[in-house]
Amino acid sequence: MATQTTSAPSSPQDRRARTRFGSGPLRWRQSRTPGGLGWILPAFALSAGLIYFCIGYLGYVSVLPWNWRPPRPQAVQGLDSYVRAFNDDLFWTSLRHTLVFFVVTFVVQCVLGIVFAALLHSKVYGGTIFKVLIFLPVVIAPAIMAPVHRRVFAVDGPINWILQHLGLIQVDATGNRDWTAGVSWVLNHVGLSEVTPNWIQPSTALWVIIGVQIWSSIGVAFILFFAAMGQIDPEMMEAARLDGAGNVRVLVSVVVPNMKAVIISLAILNAITALKLFDYPYLVTAGGPAHSSEFLGTFIYAQLFGVSSHYGYAAALSILLLVLALVVSLVMSVTARERGPRRVKRVRV
Amino acid sequence: MFETRSRTGRLVLTAVLAVMVIPFIVPLFTMVQGSLQGSGWGNYATVIGLEGFWLYFRNSIIIAAATIAIVYLLTLAAAFGFSKLRIRAKELYFWLMMGALTMPEVVLLTPLVLLGASAGLIGTFWAVVIPLVALQLPFTILLTRSYVDGIPDALFEAARIDGAGTWRQFRHVLMPLARPMGVAIVVLVLINSWNAYLLPLVLLGQDQGHMVVTQLPNSFKTQYTDDQTKILAGAVLAALPTVIAYIALQRHFERGMAAGAIK
Numbered sequence: 001m002a003t004q005t006t007s008a009p010s011s012p013q014d015r016r017a018r019t020r021f022g023s024g025p026l027r028w029r030q031s032r033t034p035g036g037l038g039w040i041l042p043a044f045a046l047s048a049g050l051i052y053f054c055i056g057y058l059g060y061v062s063v064l065p066w067n068w069r070p071p072r073p074q075a076v077q078g079l080d081s082y083v084r085a086f087n088d089d090l091f092w093t094s095l096r097h098t099l100v101f102f103v104v105t106f107v108v109q110c111v112l113g114i115v116f117a118a119l120l121h122s123k124v125y126g127g128t129i130f131k132v133l134i135f136l137p138v139v140i141a142p143a144i145m146a147p148v149h150r151r152v153f154a155v156d157g158p159i160n161w162i163l164q165h166l167g168l169i170q171v172d173a174t175g176n177r178d179w180t181a182g183v184s185w186v187l188n189h190v191g192l193s194e195v196t197p198n199w200i201q202p203s204t205a206l207w208v209i210i211g212v213q214i215w216s217s218i219g220v221a222f223i224l225f226f227a228a229m230g231q232i233d234p235e236m237m238e239a240a241r242l243d244g245a246g247n248v249r250v251l252v253s254v255v256v257p258n259m260k261a262v263i264i265s266l267a268i269l270n271a272i273t274a275l276k277l278f279d280y281p282y283l284v285t286a287g288g289p290a291h292s293s294e295f296l297g298t299f300i301y302a303q304l305f306g307v308s309s310h311y312g313y314a315a316a317l318s319i320l321l322l323v324l325a326l327v328v329s330l331v332m333s334v335t336a337r338e339r340g341p342r343r344v345k346r347v348r349v
Numbered sequence: 350m351f352e353t354r355s356r357t358g359r360l361v362l363t364a365v366l367a368v369m370v371i372p373f374i375v376p377l378f379t380m381v382q383g384s385l386q387g388s389g390w391g392n393y394a395t396v397i398g399l400e401g402f403w404l405y406f407r408n409s410i411i412i413a414a415a416t417i418a419i420v421y422l423l424t425l426a427a428a429f430g431f432s433k434l435r436i437r438a439k440e441l442y443f444w445l446m447m448g449a450l451t452m453p454e455v456v457l458l459t460p461l462v463l464l465g466a467s468a469g470l471i472g473t474f475w476a477v478v479i480p481l482v483a484l485q486l487p488f489t490i491l492l493t494r495s496y497v498d499g500i501p502d503a504l505f506e507a508a509r510i511d512g513a514g515t516w517r518q519f520r521h522v523l524m525p526l527a528r529p530m531g532v533a534i535v536v537l538v539l540i541n542s543w544n545a546y547l548l549p550l551v552l553l554g555q556d557q558g559h560m561v562v563t564q565l566p567n568s569f570k571t572q573y574t575d576d577q578t579k580i581l582a583g584a585v586l587a588a589l590p591t592v593i594a595y596i597a598l599q600r601h602f603e604r605g606m607a608a609g610a611i612k
Contacts, residue, residue: 036434036515043427044442047486050479051449054460061459072463116369124363132596133370136377138606139595141544143563144587147580148380158379215373223603276453279546283567297455297547304459305551311459318456329451 055322062315068308081316090291091317094299097206101295102274104210105217109270110263112214113221117229118251120222135219142216146283149212153199153284160197169197202292205285209293212280217273224262232258264336271328275321296321380588384581392582396569401558405587408474408553409543409561415478416542417535420485424534427486428493429523433505434515443494450487454480454547462551472559476552481542489534496530497523536598536605543591562587 065077085091116134120127137145151157160177163169170180177197179187187193194203232255240254278297281287287298296317303314384392396402430436431443457480462471470476500523508518546563553559560568566584569576595602 036430036436039430039434039515039519040427040436040439040442043423043486043490044446046423046479047483047490048442048446048449050483051452051457052445054457057460057464058456061463112369116366119362119366119369122362123359124366125359126363130366130370132599133373133377135603135606136592136595137373139540139544139591139602140588141546141563141591143544143546144566144584145376145380147566147577148376148383148584151383151577151581152376152379158375162375215376218373220606223606272451272453276455278455283546297453300455300458301547304462311463315459318459321453322456325451325453325456326448 055319058315058318058322061311062319064312064315066312066315067310077312081312082320084313085316085320090294090299091320093291094294094296097293097295098274098277100206101210101213101277102271105213105274106267106270108214109218109221109266112218113225113266114251114256114259116218116222117225118255120226121229134222137216138219140216142212142279143283145212145216146280149208149215149280149284150200153208155198159199163197200285200289202288202290205289205293209277209281209285212284213273213277216280217270220269221262221266224265225259228259228262229255264332268329268332268336271332272325275325275328380581380584383577384585385578387578392578393586396579396582396586404558405560405562405565406590408549408559409563411474412477412481412545412549412561413539413542415474416481416485417538419478419482420489420538421531421534423482423486424489424493425524425527425531426519427490428497428527429519431490431494432497432500433502433518433523446487447491448487449483450491452484452487454484457484458547458551461548465552471552472554472556474553477545477549480548480552481545485538485541489538493527493530493534497527500526532601533605536602539594540591540602540606562590 061072062081063076063078064073065075065080066073116130120131124130153159155177160169164171164177168180168183169177171177178184179197184193187195192203199205199208237250237254240250245253274295276297277295278301281293281295281298282301285293287294287302300314300317300321303310303317386392388395431439436442461476461480465471465476504522504526505518508522513521544563545561549561550564553561565587566580569580569583
């Protein structure tokens with residue numbers, strides 16, 4: 001806190017001022033504090049100025065019947081573009097993909113992140129190497145990795161190579177790959193008969209994107225959990241162990257409850273990432289095949305730069321995306337404030 | 350965390366970890382191994398020898414450097430203003446900025462394309478740098494403001510009593526004290542601007558010599574009609590700068606990126 005070190009004894013008045021203005025200068029001192037509008041104005045004009053201007057312009061374009069290249073039409077059309085979005089199956093498909101993507105990446109990140117962090121807090125050999133390997137994908141651009149992931153999931157790629165050597169895939173005389181009898185039997189009986197070892201196809205393309213995203217983002221979750229675990233009071237775990245709790249019990253009953261702040265941060269982060277998603281679906285699967293991995297980002301992009309330029313429709317979709325992003329982050333931060341533990345609010349990394 | 354009392358226990362834990370890490374190594378391994386197939390290191394020679402190869406890196410360096418410099422200065426100035434100076438309706442400005450915190454860049458696409466085209470900005474570095482800066486600022490300011498809030502007011506008052514004006518307080522009190530935060534900002538903005546794909550793709554134009562490193566692998570795809578080995582060699586080269594930077598500055602990267610996650 002900013003005002004802790006003032007030597008002057010604080011009167012009730014400036015205590016009120018302090019709470020009112022948060023960490024700002026105290027009111028009695030304000031006359032002596034220099035004005036600072038000029039200091040925030042460049043950042044404010046550039047950031048808020050540009051962004052709010054863009055939103056305003058979006059709102060304007062979204063009510064125009066502008067579905068071809070410039071010039072901009074003069075007449076206003078109204079809310080037709082929004083109506084079109086709500087009646088568009090692809091819009092709902094993209095939303096459903098976004099939701100599935102969010103739930104799966106979030107859950108996997110939490111589970112894997114906690115396990116990785118717990119393992120690396122134990123006495124393992126070569127901890128730094130593992131840490132680097134887990135975190136490395138975070139710093140490499142998705143766009144750069146996209147051709148690599150296409151290769152990884154190719155029919156003759158390493159994933160199928162591994163499955164083949166595990167005896168799950170067989171290659172026939174013509175070089176076709178298919179599941180071995182046992183695997184197809186299992187898949188048929190759990191209702192996944194259309195899944196073949198050709199990964200970039202309608203039934204699996206979304207899961208390829210999810211897998212790729214998990215690959216590239218687990219490092220962040222891991223680092224957050226790792227830092228948070230370092231702050232757990234060792235005495236607490238000591239006490240649990242004295243009471244006879246084993247490793248797994250300590251992890252579930254002592255460690256995980258202390259991870260609440262990180263889990264909430266990850267929920268917000270992943271929700272926003274899911275709504276923003278563009279690079280991987282665009283470059284790995286091109287939103288397809290047959291829109292099976294379409295997300296809002298690729299959908300809007302296709303409206304802008306597709307066969308014809310549906311500017312008005314793209315603008316309406318952008319506004320809807322924006323509203324979603326705002327609602328999600330508001331709901332999540334309010335929930336975080338209500339449910340989150342007040343004490344361990346900020347994780348120091 | 351997991352208690353082990355024996356050497357065997359440690360080995361078992363390490364083995365479990367190694368098996369779990371395998372899926373994370375597969376893409377990295379595929380990338381390097383694939384890039385060395387066919388004509389081996391010759392793939393790299395071909396890629397580097399291509400006309401305009403260095404332009405990808407030059408363009409990315411210019412964009413990243415400009416974005417970092419602008420974000421750094423504007424963030425420190427704004428954090429100083431928000432935290433230590435008197436501004437009418439300060440919190441209103443602050444929350445207006447924070448409203449832009451979760452802005453997906455796709456949302457900026459339509460207006461930027463339409464307005465940039467009419468302003469003749471498309472194809473210039475500013476067309477990419479300005480939106481990149483605008484998208485980073487809300488978050489870096491949020492981060493830095495709470496950091497500057499932790500610096501005692503008394504330090505600034507002492508400087509003022511000694512006759513330092515606002516500028517000197519900023520330059521000689523705030524800037525040195527905010528340096529640890531500065532490293533996090535630089536790392537965060539570096540990764541976000543170096544790895545940006547969508548904004549340069551749309552706003553820089555698709556001509557040869559107007560592309561950034563993230564477009565490198567994909568543009569080889571069109572040039573080489575799917576010569577996988579060259580594409581992968583291009584990917585390795587494009588990824589190398591960030592990988593080296595990360596390994597050299599490991600701790601700073603982990604801190605910076607993790608700070609980026611806690612909003």
